[in-house]
Amino acid sequence: MTRILxxxxxxxAATLVVLGVVAVLVFLLLRxxxxxxxxxxxxxxxxxxxxxxxxxxLGLNRPLVVQFGIWFSNVVRxxxxxSFVFKKTVSALIAQRLEPTIALALCTIVLAVMxxxxxxxxxxxxxxxxxxxxxxxxxxxxxxxxxxxxxxxxIWLVSLKLGWLxxxxxxxLSSGFYPFIQHLILPSITLSVVYIALIARxxxxxxxxxxxxxxxxxxxxxxxxxxxxxxxxxxxxxxxxIVTVIGIGLAMLMGGVVVTESVFAIPGLGRLTVDAVLARDxxxxxxxxxxxxxxxxxxxxxxxxxxxxxxxRIRY
Amino acid sequence: xxxVAALIIEAxxxxxxxxxSVWRRLAKNWSVRIGGSTxxxxxxxxxxxxxxxxxxxxxxxxxxxxxxxxxxxxxxxLDGERVQxxxxxxxxxxxxxxxxRVLYGGRVSLVVGASVALLSVFLGVLFGLAAxxxxxxxxxxxxxxxxxxxxxxxxxxxxxxxxWRASLWTVILAIxxxxxxxxxxxxxxxxxxxxxxxxxxxxxxxxTPALKRLYRHILPNTVAPLIVQATYICAFAMLMEAILSFxxxxxxxxxxxxxxxxxxxxxxxxxxxxxxxxxxxFLALTVLSVNMLGDGLRDTLDPHFGxxxxxx
Numbered sequence: 102m103t104r105i106l107x108x109x110x111x112x113x114a115a116t117l118v119v120l121g122v123v124a125v126l127v128f129l130l131l132r133x134x135x136x137x138x139x140x141x142x143x144x145x146x147x148x149x150x151x152x153x154x155x156x157x158x159l160g161l162n163r164p165l166v167v168q169f170g171i172w173f174s175n176v177v178r179x180x181x182x183x184s185f186v187f188k189k190t191v192s193a194l195i196a197q198r199l200e201p202t203i204a205l206a207l208c209t210i211v212l213a214v215m216x217x218x219x220x221x222x223x224x225x226x227x228x229x230x231x232x233x234x235x236x237x238x239x240x241x242x243x244x245x246x247x248x249x250x251x252x253x254x255x256i257w258l259v260s261l262k263l264g265w266l267x268x269x270x271x272x273x274l275s276s277g278f279y280p281f282i283q284h285l286i287l288p289s290i291t292l293s294v295v296y297i298a299l300i301a302r303x304x305x306x307x308x309x310x311x312x313x314x315x316x317x318x319x320x321x322x323x324x325x326x327x328x329x330x331x332x333x334x335x336x337x338x339x340x341x342x343i344v345t346v347i348g349i350g351l352a353m354l355m356g357g358v359v360v361t362e363s364v365f366a367i368p369g370l371g372r373l374t375v376d377a378v379l380a381r382d383x384x385x386x387x388x389x390x391x392x393x394x395x396x397x398x399x400x401x402x403x404x405x406x407x408x409x410x411x412x413x414r415i416r417y
Numbered sequence: 418x419x420x421v422a423a424l425i426i427e428a429x430x431x432x433x434x435x436x437x438s439v440w441r442r443l444a445k446n447w448s449v450r451i452g453g454s455t456x457x458x459x460x461x462x463x464x465x466x467x468x469x470x471x472x473x474x475x476x477x478x479x480x481x482x483x484x485x486x487x488x489x490x491x492x493x494x495l496d497g498e499r500v501q502x503x504x505x506x507x508x509x510x511x512x513x514x515x516x517x518r519v520l521y522g523g524r525v526s527l528v529v530g531a532s533v534a535l536l537s538v539f540l541g542v543l544f545g546l547a548a549x550x551x552x553x554x555x556x557x558x559x560x561x562x563x564x565x566x567x568x569x570x571x572x573x574x575x576x577x578x579x580x581w582r583a584s585l586w587t588v589i590l591a592i593x594x595x596x597x598x599x600x601x602x603x604x605x606x607x608x609x610x611x612x613x614x615x616x617x618x619x620x621x622x623x624x625t626p627a628l629k630r631l632y633r634h635i636l637p638n639t640v641a642p643l644i645v646q647a648t649y650i651c652a653f654a655m656l657m658e659a660i661l662s663f664x665x666x667x668x669x670x671x672x673x674x675x676x677x678x679x680x681x682x683x684x685x686x687x688x689x690x691x692x693x694x695x696x697x698x699f700l701a702l703t704v705l706s707v708n709m710l711g712d713g714l715r716d717t718l719d720p721h722f723g724x725x726x727x728x729x
Contacts, residue, residue: 122564134580241712245705247656249663249679250697257690268687356571360660364683374572378579378666386576394568 109406116402123394124176128169130390131383141383144185151185181388186380191388194373201271202358202369204281208289209354210347213296218343220297221304222336226327228309236301243298248357252291252364259287269366288365292357296350303346307339314338340411348404355393442717449717452709459703463523472514474521474673486515486691506695509681518673519696525674526655526703529589533654534647536593541600542643546631548601549608559605562598570595574657575666583667592657596650603646607639641718648711652704659700675700 134141139156156162160171175182181191224233260268266287272280311317312335320330359371366372370389377385443449462469486507506515548558565573577591611617612635620630661667662676663683670677675696682692 118560119563119567122560123567126561126564126568130576130580133577241708242705245652245656245708246701247659247663247697247704249660250693250701253679253683253686253690253693253697256686257694261687261690352566352569355569359571359575360664363664374575375664375666378575378664381579383579386579390568390572390576393572397569398567 112402112405116398119398120395123391123398124173125169127387127391127394128172131387132165134383142182142185144380144382147185176391181391182384184377184382184385186377186382187385191385194385195370195388195392198368198370198373200273200369201367202362202371204274204285205288205292205358205361205367205369206354208282208285209292209296212289213293213300214347216293217297217300218304218336221301221343222308222331224301224305225308225312225335226331228312233305236305240298240302243294246294248291248295248360249364251294252288252361255287255291256364269364271365271367271369284365284367288361288367291364292354292361295357296354299350299353300343300346304339304343307342308335311335311338338412341408344404344407344411348401351397351400355397439718443713446713446717448709448713450713452706452711452713455702455706456710459523459699459706460527463520463527466517466520466524469520472517474513474518486695507689507691509678509692515678515692515695518678519675519699521673522675522678522696523699523703525585525668525672526658526700528585529592529658530651530655530707532589533592533596534651536589537596537600537650538643538647540593541597542604542636542639544597545601545604546608546636548605549612549635550627550631555605558601562601565595565598568595571657571660574661575664578661578666583661583669585668588658588661588667589654591661592654595657596654599650600643600646603642604639607642608635611635611638645711645715645718648707648714652707652711655700655704655707 131138131141137152139152139159139161140147142155142159143152160168179192181195183190184194187194220232220236224230224236227233256268259265267284270284272284274281308331316338317330317334320334321327325334358369359374361367362369362371363375370392374386374389376382377389466474506519509515509518544558548555573595574591577594578587581587581591617630617634620634625633658667658674659676659679662674663680665680667676668674670681678696679693682689682696686693
C-alpha cells in the first residue's frame with residue numbers, strides 16, 4: 102500500500118512539474134507579443150479605460166514574477182480572463198464549445214482503436230504478407246494526407262456525389278442521437294485516419310515482437326486455436342505500448358480537431374481557437390492552449406496509472 | 418594498451434563509415450527511388466514555374482472567374498499582350514490561374530519544409546548535446562521540452578504566428594519552435610547511449626578532452642538518425658504550413674501557397690471542387706514523397722531507429 106502511495110506521489114509530482122512548465126510557457130506566450138501587454142489583452146477594439154483597468158487588475162506594472170503569481174492564482178480558481186472580442190469570460194466561451202469537441206474526439210478515438218488494433222494484429226500475424234504491406238503503405242499515406250484535404254475529399258464523395266450524409270454542421274446530443282451521430286461520422290473518419298496509421302503501426306510492431314516470444318510458441322504447441330494465441334497471448338502482452346501510443350497521439354488528435362472543426366463547420370474549441378486567432382483575441386487563445394495542454398498531460402497521467410490493468414506484472 | 422584504445426577509436430572513425438556501399442544500398446531501396454524521384458520532379462516543376470505557366474500566379478482577371486479545368490479563354494498578360502490560354506486546372510473566384518498558383522505554391526512548401534528541417538535539427542542538436550553533456554542542464558532542458566511537447570504542435574504554431582504576425586520567416590520559426598523538442602530528445606537519448614560505447618570509453622582512457630570527444634566521436638554517430646528525423650520534420654512542416662494558410666492565419670492570401678489556394682477555394686467548394694482538390698493532391702503527393710524518402714533512409718541507414726510509433 103505504501104508502495105502504491107509512493108509511486109502515486111512520484112508520478113503526480115512529475116506531472117505537476119510538467120504542468121508548472123506549461124503554465125509558465127503559456128503565460129510567457131503573451132509576453133512575447135511586441136507592445137503593451139494590457140493593450141494586447143484588451144484587443145484592437147478596447148477603450149483606454151478598459152486598458153488601464155486590465156493593467157491594474159493583472160498587476161502589469163509590477164515585476165514579471167508577481168504578474169505570473171496573479172495570473173496563476175486566477176487560473177487555478179478557473180478565471181481565465183475575459184475576451185473583449187466576444188464580450189464574455191474565457192471560461193464561459195470554453196464551456197459553451199466543449200460538447201462538440203469532446204464528442205468528436207471520443208468518436209474518433211473509438212473508431213480509430215476499433216479499426217487500428219485488429220488491423221495491426223492481423224498485419225503482425227501475417228508479417229510480410231499482402232495485408233502487412235498494404236497496411237504499411239496505408240499508414241505512410243495516412244501520415245502524408247492533410248486532414249483538410251481528406252475532409253474535403255470525403256465531403257465531395259460521400260455528401261455531394263453520393264448524398265449519403267449531411268455536408269457540414271453539428272447537432273447537439275440533446276436534439277436526438279441520430280442527427281448527432283450523422284453529423285459526426287465524416288469528421289470522425291477524417292480525423293481518425295492519421296490516428297489509425299499511428300496506432301496500427303505501433304500495434305503491428307508490438308504484436309510482432311510478442312509473437313516471437315517463447316510463450317507464444319508454447320501456446321501454439323499445446324494446440325490453442327490461433328485466434329486465442331493472437332488475442333490472449335500476443336495482444337495482451339502488447340497492450341501497454343498500444344495504450345501508451347493512444348495517449349501520446351492525443352497531441353496530434355487535438356491539433357487535428359482544430360482543422361477538422363474548421364472544415365466541417367463544427368462550433369467546438371478548435372473553431373473557437375481559429376476565430377480567436379483571426380480576431381487576435383489573446384486571452385481566449387491563451388485559455389484554449391492551456392486547456393488542451395493540461396488535458397493532454399492529465400490524460401497521459403491517467404494512462405500511466407492504468408498500466409497495471411493491462412499488465413499484472415506491473416505493480417506499484 | 419594504448420595501441421588497442423587507439424585502434425578502437427580508429428575503427429569508429431566517422432569518415433571510415435561513409436562507404437560507397439551506403440550509397441549503393443540507398444540507390445537500391447524502392448522507397449528512396451520512388452520518393453526521391455517524385456520529390457525531385459516536384460521541386461523542378463516549382464523551380465521552372467515561370468517557364469511552365471504562361472500567366473502570373475497573382476494576375477487577377479475578373480472576366481475569367483471560376484473557369485473549369487481545361488477551359489480555354491483569352492487573357493491579357495501583364496505586358497498588355499492578348500493570348501488564348503488554356504487553364505489546365507481552371508481558375509479561382511478572382512480569375513487567377515490555379516495551375517500557375519499550384520506550381521508557384523510548391524516553392525513555399527519546399528522552402529518551409531527544408532528550412533524548418535535544417536533549423537530545428539541545428540538548434541535541437543545544440544540543446545541536445547548540451548543536455549547530454551551537462552547534468553544540471555539536462556534536468557532543465559528536459560523539463561522545458563516536456564512542457565513544450567505537452568502543447569499540441571499546431572496550436573503552438575498558430576499562437577506564435579498570431580503573436581508575431583504572419584510572414585515567411587515567422588511561419589518557419591513558429592513551426593521550428595514546435596519541432597525542436599523532438600530533436601532535443603532524440604539527440605539526448607543518442608548521446609546518453611553513445612557515451613557508454615567502448616570507443617568513447619577508449620577515448621576517455623587516452624585522455625581526449627570532453628569537447629573533442631563530443632565532436633569527434635559522439636556527434637558523427639548521431640548523423641544517420643538525424644537525417645531520418647529531418648525528413649519526417651520536413652514532411653510535417655509542409656503539412657503545418659498548409660494548415661496555417663488554410664485556416665487563414667498563415668502567409669497573406671495573395672501569396673500562392675497550397676493552403677491559401679484551398680482556403681480561397683473552400684468557399685465555393687460545392688460548385689467548384691477543383692480549386693481545393695488540385696492543390697490538395699499536390700500537397701499530399703509532396704508530403705508522401707518526403708515521407709517515403711524518410712522511410713527508405715530509415716531502413717537503409719539505421720534499421721534500429723525510430724519505428725515511427727513514438728512520434729506524436
